[in-house]
Amino acid sequence: MSQMSQLTIEEKQTIYNLLKTASQNVYGYTPDAFKNEKLPEQIPVKTVTPEPEHISPAEPVQTETPISEITTSTPIPSGVSVGVSMGELILKIARCTRCPLARTRTNVVPGTGSRTPEVLVIGDGPGSPEDNSGLSFTGPAGDLMDKMLYAIKLNRKTNCFLTNAVKCAPPQNRDPYPEETEACAGFIEAQIKCLKPKMILCTGRIAALTLLKNNKEINLSLPVDQLRGKWYDFNSIPVLITYNPSEVLKNPDLKRPVWDDLRTFAAKLKELSPSYAQSFGQ
Numbered sequence: 001m002s003q004m005s006q007l008t009i010e011e012k013q014t015i016y017n018l019l020k021t022a023s024q025n026v027y028g029y030t031p032d033a034f035k036n037e038k039l040p041e042q043i044p045v046k047t048v049t050p051e052p053e054h055i056s057p058a059e060p061v062q063t064e065t066p067i068s069e070i071t072t073s074t075p076i077p078s079g080v081s082v083g084v085s086m087g088e089l090i091l092k093i094a095r096c097t098r099c100p101l102a103r104t105r106t107n108v109v110p111g112t113g114s115r116t117p118e119v120l121v122i123g124d125g126p127g128s129p130e131d132n133s134g135l136s137f138t139g140p141a142g143d144l145m146d147k148m149l150y151a152i153k154l155n156r157k158t159n160c161f162l163t164n165a166v167k168c169a170p171p172q173n174r175d176p177y178p179e180e181t182e183a184c185a186g187f188i189e190a191q192i193k194c195l196k197p198k199m200i201l202c203t204g205r206i207a208a209l210t211l212l213k214n215n216k217e218i219n220l221s222l223p224v225d226q227l228r229g230k231w232y233d234f235n236s237i238p239v240l241i242t243y244n245p246s247e248v249l250k251n252p253d254l255k256r257p258v259w260d261d262l263r264t265f266a267a268k269l270k271e272l273s274p275s276y277a278q279s280f281g282q
């Protein structure tokens with residue numbers, strides 16, 4: 001039995017409060033979507049996937065952070081405004097019941113990768129492999145995503161973070177419904193504030209729609225082939241849209257346009273962060 005599990009509820013609460021205070025000191029930000037929100041006294045969660053600084057896509061790593069232990073058993077005082085360290089976001093996502101996907105998920109899928117990324121990749125939604133593992137972009141589409149990123153010297157272990165427009169897998173691998181992406185959009189906002197990526201790659205139309213819904217310069221009713229290849233802006237962060245790797249697996253003809261998009265993306269990233277590739281492979 002771990003030392004953490006031997007602690008009393010009060011001791012866990014004290015540790016949680018310390019972690020929360022430290023995180024707020026680091027990040028100093030509470031997203032609008034979560035301001036004034038009261039946490040329920042105690043909600044059991046199915047599972048939480050704790051994440052260390054860097055996570056191997058193949059090896060879900062148990063972290064020494066006590067967040068995972070606290071989330072499953074510690075009551076949090078009502079009226080606490082949750083800050084947005086990544087640990088707290090995972091806690092918040094794990095307890096989220098804002099949309100019906102909470103009832104059908106096996107695991108929440110908060111995101112995977114470096115906590116200090118150059119790039120944030122946003123997909124449409126988790127599928128079955130992600131629902132089972134709790135990690136973003138796993139299975140064949142995840143393997144292809146890693147190859148795509150590797151080709152432009154991005155790596156989820158070192159300089160890239162991957163997440164989705166919704167943090168719970170829709171049943172039967174269907175696309176997320178608009179009300180589900182709307183309910184979940186605050187988490188993307190918070191993750192961007194936490195992670196501070198220099199650029200964002202949206203893989204799929206739903207990801208783009210979720211992120212850029214307030215951008216008047218984009219017609220989000222268009223298909224990806226008419227949205228890709230152009231630069232968009234989210235809070236002064238350049239955004240590029242390309243195809244979802246699962247679409248590329250179904251239609252190999254999309255490999256060429258995806259590669260063109262990746263080269264465009266990498267060229268811009270090199271302008272903004274000339275040394276970005278140095279952390280690749282470390």
Ligand code: SF4
Pocket residue numbers: 093096097098099100101102166167168180183184
């Ligand atoms: Fe909450 Fe998002 Fe999961 Fe819906 S998809 S339950 S909003 S975390």
